[in-house]
Amino acid sequence: MADKVRLGIIGLGTQGSTYAKMIADGMVPNMVVAAIADVDPAARRKAAELYPDAPVYEDYVALLEGGDVDAVVTTVPHYLHPEMGIAALSRGIHALVEKPAGVYTKQVKELLSFAAAKPELTFAIMFNQRNNPLYRRLKEILDAGEIGAIRRSNWIITTWWRPQGYYEQSEWRATWGGEGGGVLVNQAPHQLDLWQWLCGVPKSVYSKVAYGFRRDIAVEDEVTAVVDYGGGATGVLVTATHDLVGTDRLEILGDRGKIVVENSKTATVTRLIKPERELSDGMSIEDVRRLFRGQANTDDMYAQEVIEFESVWGEQHAGVLQNFAANILDGTPLIAPGADGINGVRLANAIHLSSWTGREVGLDFDEDEYLALLNERIRAEGAFAERS
Numbered sequence: 001m002a003d004k005v006r007l008g009i010i011g012l013g014t015q016g017s018t019y020a021k022m023i024a025d026g027m028v029p030n031m032v033v034a035a036i037a038d039v040d041p042a043a044r045r046k047a048a049e050l051y052p053d054a055p056v057y058e059d060y061v062a063l064l065e066g067g068d069v070d071a072v073v074t075t076v077p078h079y080l081h082p083e084m085g086i087a088a089l090s091r092g093i094h095a096l097v098e099k100p101a102g103v104y105t106k107q108v109k110e111l112l113s114f115a116a117a118k119p120e121l122t123f124a125i126m127f128n129q130r131n132n133p134l135y136r137r138l139k140e141i142l143d144a145g146e147i148g149a150i151r152r153s154n155w156i157i158t159t160w161w162r163p164q165g166y167y168e169q170s171e172w173r174a175t176w177g178g179e180g181g182g183v184l185v186n187q188a189p190h191q192l193d194l195w196q197w198l199c200g201v202p203k204s205v206y207s208k209v210a211y212g213f214r215r216d217i218a219v220e221d222e223v224t225a226v227v228d229y230g231g232g233a234t235g236v237l238v239t240a241t242h243d244l245v246g247t248d249r250l251e252i253l254g255d256r257g258k259i260v261v262e263n264s265k266t267a268t269v270t271r272l273i274k275p276e277r278e279l280s281d282g283m284s285i286e287d288v289r290r291l292f293r294g295q296a297n298t299d300d301m302y303a304q305e306v307i308e309f310e311s312v313w314g315e316q317h318a319g320v321l322q323n324f325a326a327n328i329l330d331g332t333p334l335i336a337p338g339a340d341g342i343n344g345v346r347l348a349n350a351i352h353l354s355s356w357t358g359r360e361v362g363l364d365f366d367e368d369e370y371l372a373l374l375n376e377r378i379r380a381e382g383a384f385a386e387r388s
Contacts, residue, residue, distance in 0.1 A: 005094075005325040006034035008069035010060045010084060012043040015098060016075035018314070019321060020051065027318040030325040034070075037063040060084060064091050071096065071122070071328060073321075077172060078103050078180050079387070082111035085123070085338070089115055094122040096324045099189040101125055101341025103180030104374060104387065105349055106367050108342045115338055122327045123338035124320070129190040129264075130197065130336050131319040133309040138252075138259060138267060142198055146271055148256030153199045153235040159246035159263075160187040160239070167217050174217035176377040177384020182211075182219030184348040188239045192344035193336075199235060199252060201343060202227035204362045209355035214242035218381060225351045228360075257302065267307045273300065 007023065009016045016038075023033050036047040037057040047056045057063040064072070064087060071094035074084045081097040088095040095115075102108040115123040129135060141147065160183060172178025179186060196202075210222035221242055227235040250261040257271040272279065279301055283291070290296045319335070326332035346363055353370050354361040375386040 003030060003329065005031045005328050006068060006070045007031050007321075007325075008035040008037065008063050008072040008093075009033060009075065010037045010063065010072055011075040012036055012038045012040075012047050013075060016073070017046075019073060019075065019317065020047075022314055022318045022321065024051065027314060028321045028325065030322060030329060035063050035066060035068040061087065064088055064093060070094060071324070073126070074098055077178065078185055079107075079178075082107045085111045086114045089118050089121055089123065092121065094324075094328050095338070096122075096124045096126060096321070097338060097341065098126045099193070099341070100185055100345050100348070101338065102345055103185060104367070104371055105342060105346050106371060107387070108345050112339055112342060122324065122334070124324045124327070124334050125336050125338050125341040126317070126320055127190065127193050127336035127340070128316040128320050129194050131316040131323070132264065132311075134261070134265065134267060134307060135194055135198070137307055137309075138261070138269075139198060141259070141269060142252070146257065147252070147254030147259060147269070148272075148275060149233075150199055150229070150252060150254050151233050152253040153195065153251065155191060155195055155236070155250045156238045156247045157188060157191045157250075158238065158240045158243035159248045160241045161244050161246055162187075162215070162241045164215055167215060171383065174215075174219050175381055175384065176218060176374060177381050177386075179219065180374075181348065181352065182217065182221050183223060183239050183241050184220060184351060187241060188223075189344045189348070191237070191239070192347050193340070195235070195237065195250075196343045196347065197340075200229055202235065202347070202363060203230045204228045204360050205347065205350045205354055206360040207351045207354040209351065214240075218377070220352075220355075223351060225354075227347075265308060265311065269305045269307060270302050271305070272302045 009020055020033050023031050033051050033054050035055045037060045038044050044056045055068050072088045073096040074081050075098050082102045085095045085097050167174040205225050205227045207225040209220045211220050213222040215221050222240045225237045248263045252259040255276050259269050261267045323335045327334050349370050350361045350363055350365055353365055356373050378384055378386050
């Protein structure tokens with residue numbers, strides 16, 4: 001089995017079950033399901049039935065110390081990702097954590113610091129959207145400067161409609177103490193990561209957030225955030241869980257072009273012949289008249305390309321698993337290094353903090369202030385222990 005990584009799956013819920021099936025079905029050829037841990041007896045019975053060759057544990061520490069695995073994936077509630085990642089790495093076991101890397105930056109920094117002290121081990125995060133060929137191509141275009149310097153970005157991502165029954169599945173869901181937030185920590189972490197992966201990390205954010213706006217929950221189900229990248233560049237994120245039809249539209253405007261992505265499937269890339277300011281300054285009054293009459297020849301100003309890739313179900317998740325295993329086996333560069341996991345958590349924390357305090361918040365915000373305000377909300381729920 002030297003050419004395969006023995007994976008332990010911690011948590012056989014929806015995601016854990018999906019990954020196990022992908023591996024068993026051969027979608028991840030360099031990996032095998034070697035052990036499973038779950039606190040739920042029903043999940044353990046299911047695991048024993050579906051994967052009879054894999055030992056099943058009721059405690060994740062027992063799995064880590066069982067000698068069956070080279071690596072683990074943590075498909076558990078968000079607060080547990082840093083704790084379990086550190087536990088695995090401390091035992092010489094490679095770690096792939098689910099998104100988000102944690103709930104608040106202080107705990108994620110502990111994980112990152114520990115991982116940095118173990119450079120011989122692979123530490124990654126399940127940002128499967130980075131394996132979406134569309135976004136990978138757009139990353140290449142942006143990094144090559146094909147649309148110039150980014151001036152503005154807007155992402156409306158409201159395709160997360162969740163009925164009330166979804167939130168009532170378990171007591172920890174949509175709570176501050178159990179889940180750590182709402183749409184920002186559950187549904188939208190991939191977009192928080194991609195937005196910064198593509199457009200860069202902002203300097204500050206101002207937000208308007210509604211908590212329990214259209215659902216009977218304590219956490220956020222409606223978010224509007226405005227970020228400042230510096231140099232006059234801005235961005236807007238709108239996300240929600242109460243839009244039945246939903247919208248997924250990303251626009252990135254540069255000084256030499258524009259990218260518009262619809263439904264994370266199709267991108268229209270506009271490349272200007274010259275920088276926008278040069279086109280503006282070079283227009284005569286007659287050119288302006290023709291433009292207003294709809295008679296301008298746009299071929300003299302820009303060219304457009306439509307990019308679309310076929311999407312195979314599960315390919316993006318399976319690709320991250322395969323890449324994680326390849327890094328362990330032969331050093332293949334990671335698609336999503338674990339250290340990148342703090343970016344989305346930090347932005348989500350800043351959005352919360354801005355809404356709680358009513359002020360614009362830098363991405364270098366006071367982490368103790370954030371944690372104190374988070375703990376206020378956990379205390380008010382009266383159902384979970386405070387965090388440190």
